[in-house]
Amino acid sequence: MQIELRVCQHCLDGDHGNDRRTEVINDMVACAERIKEYKEVIDLDAVHIRKVREDEPGKPASLPVVAASIQDNQVALNDLQLVTKGQDGNMLMYVDPQDILTVLAGNVDEISKAVPGDITVDLSPTGAEMISDADLGARGPQTSQESQ
């Protein structure tokens, strides 16, 4: 399996004026870098982190697919997505930030169970909150019963 994370360099640097987005994108890149470092542990063939800028075309590094939308009658390429390509050749694309961070953090979690020592990534408060929301969604009914 291969994965490719596509992020906006300007958001990563905090130059696009959205602090929450900057935090979450830095979390995503930190997770992807950790996964890249330990990719053999979870049988990944490659991890690509593609940082796109406004002044270049934004061609993918390895997995040739980019989500797009129409803005002001023009095609705009998505600058945040995660693509995975499995052994069967199918590619899955995630564009929702919560989904992207959940998938990446899930991989880090899997690695942390398989290697000695602490390899976890310190997520920003925004990123951590996003993941705990996702957890809650998956176990919705149980969680609400427990809290009653």
Ligand SMILES: [Zn+2]
């Ligand atoms: Zn941006």
